Amino acid sequence: MRIVQLSDPHIVPAAQQPVHGQDTLERLRAAVNAVNQLSPSPDLVVMTGDQINDGTEASYRAVKDVLTPLRFPCHMAMGNHDYRPVFRRVMLEEPEAASAPYYYALDRSGHRIIVLDTQDEGEVSGRLEDDQLDWLERELSSGLPSVICMHHPPVPVGVAWMDELILLDNARFLRICAAADTLHLILCGHVHHDFRMDLGHATVLTAPSVGLQFRKDPVIRPDGSRVIATDEPAAFRIVDIDGPRWKTSIHHLSL
Ligand SMILES: [Fe+2]
Ligand SMILES: [Fe+2]
Known part of the structure; x- marks a missing residue:
């Protein structure tokens, strides 16, 4: 099974581009083209959050429009920049x-x-409430090889400013994952960077952004504000999974 992970596109409508210096709409359009031409084709695409940058209806409509030519099913996770009421409606x-x-x-x-x-x-x-963790525990008991897709990494990635902003109060989540020997991969976004953390029988992978990349060391301006984005090109993750075995690569776009 092949999964393409498009993470953190941070879309706003064309008239409001760019976002942190990058035209995120053009980049997502280029990514959709690239995914459509992949061989072998993906079975599905997951977007691991921050689909939009500002929580507005116009931004979600722009996402919908850009994804129209995508030839594969696309499933989305909520990020901190998403806004559930508008996401659900649009x-x-x-x-x-x-x-x-x-x-x-x-x-x-x-x-x-x-x-x-x-x-x-x-x-x-990020945070996971007990209701969702109860549900997760049940879903992981299916006996099927399993993959979790979530926006916030559940463990530190090793970069101080990012690690303040990951999944908080992760103890029960990690206990549930440790008990699920059919869980092999956890695909995350949020940090706009490619990291890998091993959790016993499961591996946590974070993805670069399909919109804009983050610096590990933000530049501090004279006024104290931080520059966190770089001008590196957009990228997405490809994961090929066969039961407990998997391999992955990063596909870099030219813009
Ligand atoms: Fe993001
Ligand atoms: Fe995020």
């Missing part, structure tokens, strides 16, 4: 603008894909 076409967490699981080619919602509304860091 992207899921739900009649009510509900703010309930958006988490779900799907089975593909004998694997279970579990998509978590780590958004802690109003915070940059």
Whole structure:
């Protein structure tokens, strides 16, 4: 099974581009083209959060528009920049603008894909409430080889400013993962960088952003504000999974 992970596109409408100096809309459009031409084709695409930069309806409509030519099913996780009520109304076409967490699981080619919602509304860091962790525990007991997709990394990545902003209060999450020997991969976004952390039988991978990359060492301006973005090109992760075995690569775009 092949998964393409498009993470952190941080879309705003064309008239409001760029975002941190990059045209994130053009970059996502280029990524969709590249994904459509991959061989072998992906079975599915996951977008691991921060689909939009500003929580507005216009931005989600721009995401929807850019994704229209994508030839594969696309599943999304909530990031800290997402806004559930607008996401639900525009992207899921739900009649009510509900703010309930958006988490779900799907089975593909004998694997279970579990998509978590780590958004802690109003915070940059992430959190998982007990209801969702109870559900996760049940989903991981299926016996199928499993992959978790979530925005916030559940463990430190080794960069101080990023590690203040990952999944907080992760103890129960880690206990659940440790008990699930069918869990092999945890795919995350949020840090706009490619990191790998080993958690016993599972591996945590973070992805570069398909919109803009972050610096490990932010530049501090004279006024004290931080420059966190770089001008490196957009990129996405490809993961090929066969039961407990997997391999991965990063696909770099030219813009
Ligand atoms: Fe992000
Ligand atoms: Fe984020």
